[in-house]
Amino acid sequence: MTLLKQMRGSGAAHLSDDVLAGVITAILLVPQGMAYAMLAGLPPEMGLYASILPPIVYALIGSSRTLAVGPVAVAALMVANALSTHFGNESSEAALAGAMILAAETGALLLLMGIFRVGTLVSFISHPVLSGFTSGAALLIVTSQLKHLSGIQLERGDLFATVVPFFQRIGDVHVPTLLFGLISILLLLLARKPMARFLVAHGIPHSTAAIIGRMAPLVIVIGSTVVAGVSQAEGYGLSVVGAIPGGLPVPDLDFLSAEGWVALLPSAVLIALVGYVESVSVAKVLAARRRQKIDANRELTALGMSNIAAAVGGAMPVAGGFSRSVVNFDAGARTQFAAIVTATLVAVVAAFFTDWFYYLPNAVLAAIIVVAVVQLVDISGAVAIWRYDRADGIALLATGLAVPFLGIESGLLIGIGLSLVLYLWRTSQPHMAILGRVPDTDHFRNVNRYRVDTLPSVLIIRVDENLYFANANAVETYLMQKVACNEDVQDVVLLMSAVNYVDSSALEMLEHLEMDFRATGVSMHLAEVKGPVMDRLHHTRLGKALVDSRIHLSAKHAWEALGDEIHEGSD
Incomplete structure (x- = not known):
């Protein structure tokens, strides 16, 4: 197994580094997993389930030593869009089965690509298109959380369908919900570089200050849950997570007989492509920092098996997350044993501590999503691309605008199509x-x-x-x-x-x-x-x-x- 080779190559001396990195990543992943499940329109436990079995499967097969696999924001948004399109009410039993179908189809597609060794096909998604797509998706994700941050009931849809009704009903804002959301966003932003600089200035080692900053989301979740519980949040209309079923995911194949396999296949294709590109991009960047290599075709197989494990384990599609992988890397992870530690801790939370999150405000989860996805907007990168190559800049801009206004699938297809058309145009007039x-x-x-x-x-x-x-x-x-x-x-x-x-x-x-x-x-x-x-x-x-x-x-x-x-x- 790849994990055993990694551990033999790393040596026992780095085992403590993996354990520490696994703990820190788990602290981030617990609230983030629940938040991304909410973004996908699914129960919070599905986000926890997606953080248990899939990372373990990837750890045994994947070629990256530090990639942290689990629910990710962009894939969660694509899942939400697919489920709302085909099932309407995302909380229905059919939609829950639909999420597992998406995970299974995504896994099967990635496996087929791995078997036929066609990982290079994803290069048709150029960097400008991917950058525009993630920026547009980030904007769409932020607007999709307005209902949870404001307490105003809004229908899921494109940018216009969400923002226009929001401003039309701005007077209906639920003040306690807004306060929980805004305070959480402020604290999460302060917990990043400002807190680290403050701690370092007062004699705290930089590594320790970084670890403390990574703990902020879980601390905010616990603190807000306590405040909401003590103040009897439901009495003044604050929306909370509610009861989360305890226990570990039980392997189940009932989704195989559910409806929606054909209808969801186009969405699964795009989720597979975007998830793979995002995962491999992050894995290559982190591997390069330590002069390590990534096997692109092995990544296809590993991510495919991870998504199939997610489907069997009652979870949503997964991929390698940018923020979690960077946290895992910065925390000192040397092998995928860190992912085993992370998955074990999330499993402990899912098995024994879900009752503690009953009074967790949805506004706090929305704040975690907003702060996490804002970093996906790469304005400086977009400006640099525009200055260097106007054709690439047009592809980036068109994709970035098409995603929030026309939908994520349409936006991505427009971006890919436009980049290919521009390539044909440039090469049709050679120098x-x-x-x-x-x-x-x-x-x-x-x-x-x-x-x-x-x-x-x-x-x-x-x-x-x-x-x-x-x-x-x-x-x-x-x-x-x-x-x-x-x-x-x-x-x-x-x-x-x-x-x-x-x-x-x-x-x-x-x-x-x-x-x-x-x-x-x-x-x-x-x-x-x-x-x-x-x-x-x-x-x-x-x-x-x-x-x-x-x-x-x-x-x-x-x-x-x-x-x-x-x-x-x-x-």
Whole structure:
């Protein structure tokens, strides 16, 4: 098992680090798990269940030493959207079974991807699209918690469907609920960097100050629960969690016979993709800090088995959480034994201490969600992407706006589709340059950027893109125009140092181009053709037409061969 290898490689000396990290992560995970279950429209115990069996399964299979698997905010929102769309009332028995169906389908999809080793397919979700998606989802998550923070009953929906009714009914705000929520948000924000700085300034070691800050959510949960219980919260209309069934999740396969498998499959596909990308992204970042490696296909298998375990254990879909994984890493976790410790402690809470959370205000859980997801909004990253590449910036902005206004599934699909369209558009207009030789060197550069020497009857043109159906016409048009503008040209050298692939459409274009040039007395040459490309071209009509005399090893060889021909002709 991977866990055993990790522990043998880490040694017994780091066992205490794993135990401490597991305890700290559990302190964060207990309130966070319940909060994300509420975000998904599910009972709080489902969030606890999702934090017990799935992390243990991942610990035994996964390749990351510090990834903390469990319920996550974005996946919870996607679950809520899927359940509300297909079942309406999220608290119904059908919706609870639907959550388990989503977990099972997500797990099965990830397993299939792992079996066929297609982890690279998720690269179709580009970083700008993912950044825009998470930012838009964070905004949607925050607005979805307005009803719990204000006490105003609002229907779940897009940004307009939530915000507009909220401001229309702003006078109906329940003041005690608002106070619990706002005070909790303020305390959670202060418990981050401000508290750590304060403690360090008063002589507390930085590591200890960080640990104290991580305990803030559980302390706030306990404190607010005590206050709500002592003040008899239900008497003045404060919404509380209520009775949470005690005990550990009992494996159950009843969801297999439930309805909704086909209807929920599209949502499961997106949950699987987003969950995997988020998990692997976090795992790679943390692994790089310790010069460790992540096996992308093993991660597919591990996350797939974790989600199947979640379904069997009566829980919602899971993934690797950003905030929990960072906490786990910063707390000193060396192996996935820390996840075993975390899961054990959450299991103890689920088995024996759920009664303690009866008076836990829903507004406090909403505050935990809001503070956790705000960090998903990456404004500085979005500005940097916009400045660097407007096309990527457009994809990010479009996704970020589409998610809260059109829905998370539609927003993600729009982002993926737009990024692919923009990619096709950029590669359909490849950069091409006429090259000349830098004096007294073997280097060839763009004639518009450098002072270079040229041969009057030779055009050396470099194409900086793979040749395929989307840009074949643009390349052909460019070459024909350059030859037409220069009557002295007798040879055209196509420099293919940047070409890794030539598809059948581009091949047909090159073949027609070679024949058209030959009909006008112009010879076409290729230079710096990569081995795999040349292997394919050798057996084509183009390869046979050019033969070896018109296929050159480098731009230098083409320059020398054609230059000699010019001198011979002049003699």
